[in-house]
Amino acid sequence: MSEKLFVKGNEAVAMAAIEAGCRYYFGYPITPQSDIPEYLSRELPPLGGEFIQAESEIGAINMLLGASATGVRAMTSSSGPGISLKQEGISYMAGSELPGVIVDIMRAGPGLGGIDASQADYFQATRGGGHGGYRIIVLAPASVQEMYDLTMLAFDLSDIYRIPAMVLADSVIGQMKESLTAHPRPQTVLPAKDWAVRGREAGEPQNVVKSLYLGDGEMEAFHWKMHARYQELAEKESRWEEVQTEDATLVVTAFGSTARIAKTAISMAREAGMKVGLLRPITLFPFPKQAYEAISGNCKNFLTIELSTGQMVEDVRLSVARDAEVSFYGRPPGAGSLPTPEELFEQIKKRYLNS
Amino acid sequence: MDSGTVLTRAGTPLRMRNSMKQVFTRPESLKDVQTHFCPGCHHGSIHRLVAEAMDEFDIRSKTIGVASVGCSVFLYGYFDIDVIEAPHGRAPAVATGAKRSRDDRIVFTYQGDGDLAAIGTSEIIHAANRGEDITVIFVNNTTYGMTGGQMAPTTMVGQKTSTSPYGRNQAKDGYPIRMAELLAQLEGVAFSARVAVNSPKNVMQAKKMIKTAFRYQVEGRGFSFIEALAACPTNWGMKPLAANERVGSEMIPYFPLGVYRNTANL
Numbered sequence: 001m002s003e004k005l006f007v008k009g010n011e012a013v014a015m016a017a018i019e020a021g022c023r024y025y026f027g028y029p030i031t032p033q034s035d036i037p038e039y040l041s042r043e044l045p046p047l048g049g050e051f052i053q054a055e056s057e058i059g060a061i062n063m064l065l066g067a068s069a070t071g072v073r074a075m076t077s078s079s080g081p082g083i084s085l086k087q088e089g090i091s092y093m094a095g096s097e098l099p100g101v102i103v104d105i106m107r108a109g110p111g112l113g114g115i116d117a118s119q120a121d122y123f124q125a126t127r128g129g130g131h132g133g134y135r136i137i138v139l140a141p142a143s144v145q146e147m148y149d150l151t152m153l154a155f156d157l158s159d160i161y162r163i164p165a166m167v168l169a170d171s172v173i174g175q176m177k178e179s180l181t182a183h184p185r186p187q188t189v190l191p192a193k194d195w196a197v198r199g200r201e202a203g204e205p206q207n208v209v210k211s212l213y214l215g216d217g218e219m220e221a222f223h224w225k226m227h228a229r230y231q232e233l234a235e236k237e238s239r240w241e242e243v244q245t246e247d248a249t250l251v252v253t254a255f256g257s258t259a260r261i262a263k264t265a266i267s268m269a270r271e272a273g274m275k276v277g278l279l280r281p282i283t284l285f286p287f288p289k290q291a292y293e294a295i296s297g298n299c300k301n302f303l304t305i306e307l308s309t310g311q312m313v314e315d316v317r318l319s320v321a322r323d324a325e326v327s328f329y330g331r332p333p334g335a336g337s338l339p340t341p342e343e344l345f346e347q348i349k350k351r352y353l354n355s
Numbered sequence: 356m357d358s359g360t361v362l363t364r365a366g367t368p369l370r371m372r373n374s375m376k377q378v379f380t381r382p383e384s385l386k387d388v389q390t391h392f393c394p395g396c397h398h399g400s401i402h403r404l405v406a407e408a409m410d411e412f413d414i415r416s417k418t419i420g421v422a423s424v425g426c427s428v429f430l431y432g433y434f435d436i437d438v439i440e441a442p443h444g445r446a447p448a449v450a451t452g453a454k455r456s457r458d459d460r461i462v463f464t465y466q467g468d469g470d471l472a473a474i475g476t477s478e479i480i481h482a483a484n485r486g487e488d489i490t491v492i493f494v495n496n497t498t499y500g501m502t503g504g505q506m507a508p509t510t511m512v513g514q515k516t517s518t519s520p521y522g523r524n525q526a527k528d529g530y531p532i533r534m535a536e537l538l539a540q541l542e543g544v545a546f547s548a549r550v551a552v553n554s555p556k557n558v559m560q561a562k563k564m565i566k567t568a569f570r571y572q573v574e575g576r577g578f579s580f581i582e583a584l585a586a587c588p589t590n591w592g593m594k595p596l597a598a599n600e601r602v603g604s605e606m607i608p609y610f611p612l613g614v615y616r617n618t619a620n621l
């Protein structure tokens with residue numbers, strides 16, 4: 001039963017979590033994501049699930065750690081300041097190979113910043129965020145439908161690869177209302193969670209969820225094992241959207257709400273006779289390197305647009321062919337910093353004439 | 356372990372003649388291994404009492420332990436149970452997540468005084484205040500054992516540690532925190548008691564209290580808390596016997612043993 005609904009992005013995340021079988025949510029209020037805990041505090045208890053408003057984001061991420069360790073699907077959500085507090089727990093989850101979903105509805109920063117749309121937590125999300133050298137899966141929705149679809153995907157990928165997964169959206173995507181087809185969860189074949197703690201019955205092995213590796217070579221082996229898993233992830237799970245890239249001589253690249261505005265600007269450019277396309281990464285980790293490699297075989301001109309002074313642009317530069325040009329246009333987060341389609345069209349025109 | 360085997364204090368099995376009566380065995384919930392604890396450390400005795408309580412309620416196979424960061428981090432090496440290792444101070448939050456998702460399990464944390472009474476105060480107070488149906492074993496040895504004997508929130512006034520070389524100064528460092536009393540103020544707490552393992556009498560009493568704490572959870576009666584005073588001879592710079600004596604002469608007068616909350620009168 002696929003219903004057609006009209007809902008907020010944040011609500012779509014909460015609905016998808018329930019559809020994905022998540023019955024445990026732990027969170028702490030912070031704008032612009034509070035619709036998620038509000039929705040789940042209402043909907044989880046009647047389903048036999050648990051909702052806890054934790055004492056802090058540190059409390060919440062560790063409750064997620066404890067619940068995930070028993071093998072259930074569980075989730076937390078927050079924004080900038082709260083995501084910073086969760087980094088310790090995310091590092092421990094990564095070190096313990098625990099799945100779990102973290103939703104980050106970005107706000108402006110650093111510090112208390114503000115609640116306006118921001119993409120300045122790209123580095124924090126894609127570089128691991130906490131200590132020790134690890135990565136998490138990062139999915140970047142650009143619509144309410146994708147908030148729903150990618151939240152379900154986050155649960156599946158996290159379970160399959162035993163890596164925490166983050167849904168990373170800006171406040172525009174979290175707060176806007178759009179139509180949503182709430183289709184049933186995909187039937188993915190998932191590995192058994194035979195590592196989960198559940199009480200050791202006679203004859204069963206002892207299960208320990210830990211991140212302490214003191215034996216000779218143990219820690220190093222862990223790092224190489226995870227490195228190989230990240231590579232597998234990059235090969236199999238990279239996702240992106242391409243719009244009119246086949247004949248493009250300029251490819252605009254952006255994620256989240258910026259990609260939506262860029263799409264409108266690209267239509268304007270096409271109408272003006274310019275061969276401009278869009279490459280929108282959907283997985284930020286793994287970064288869809290293969291798409292940039294392929295496109296930069298023909299197209300040598302890339303324009304990266306972000307709501308920051310430039311973070312994803314570094315990954316773009318690392319991914320395109322050596323002879324490709326990568327330029328950048330950024331609007332660091334803050335009140336009134338969301339660019340208009342006309343503004344982006346001007347940027348496209350400037351770069352296009354130069355190409 | 357077969358009935359003809361007994362453990363020495365060092366944990367090595369001795370064969371006994373059949374005519375001899377077996378009076379001291381290893382609890383089933385403990386593994387047959389040597390611990391890394393220093394001579395005279397009270398962590399070992401407290402481990403044993405926790406294991407005995409688990410044996411008595413026959414809950415080993417349904418227990419999930421949550422280890423903290425400190426000298427007791429190797430909980431999984433000694434207890435024959437499933438274990439989650441929590442970040443420093445966060446064990447009560449981890450235990451909350453585990454218990455809420457598996458409410459048919461027995462979940463306990465085992466935490467030191469640096470872990471619980473310093474970095475983890477927020478997590479312990481709120482888990483207790485929510486009345487989580489978990490058991491917390493809090494080992495107060497007035498110092499950060501694992502990191503080399505720095506000052507803890509429980510360090511006695513005047514006590515010299517590696518970061519209070521002139522002795523703890525209450526004017527600047529505050530006073531040692533009495534956690535068993537503090538938590539007993541919270542409505543969410545069902546049981547709170549302080550015990551010690553420095554004498555046979557206190558060990559017997561500690562055994563009883565730890566059992567009561569687990570009974571609270573077995574009967575689904577809510578949050579139970581045990582503060583166990585403990586010796587850390589290594590970081591106190593004392594011989595095991597002198598350290599054991601210090602528990603009675605210095606710690607118990609400031610941290611009185613007793614039951615501070617017992618809502619079901621168990």
Ligand SMILES: Cc1ncc(C[n+]2csc(CCOP(=O)(O)OP(=O)(O)O)c2C)c(N)n1
Pocket residue numbers: 424425426427443466467468469470471494496498499500501502507
């Ligand atoms: C966030 C963080 N800060 C500091 C440490 C270092 N550390 C490890 S154990 C410990 C204190 C342990 O003392 P306690 O909890 O009293 O346990 P004990 O060893 O005395 O039993 C500290 C500070 C850490 N592991 N993580």
Ligand code: SF4
Pocket residue numbers: 391392393395396397398426496500501586587588589590
């Ligand atoms: S350092 Fe102290 S607490 Fe740690 S094992 Fe040695 S005696 Fe025990």
Ligand SMILES: [Mg+2]
Pocket residue numbers: 425467468469494495496497498499500507
């Ligand atoms: Mg200590």
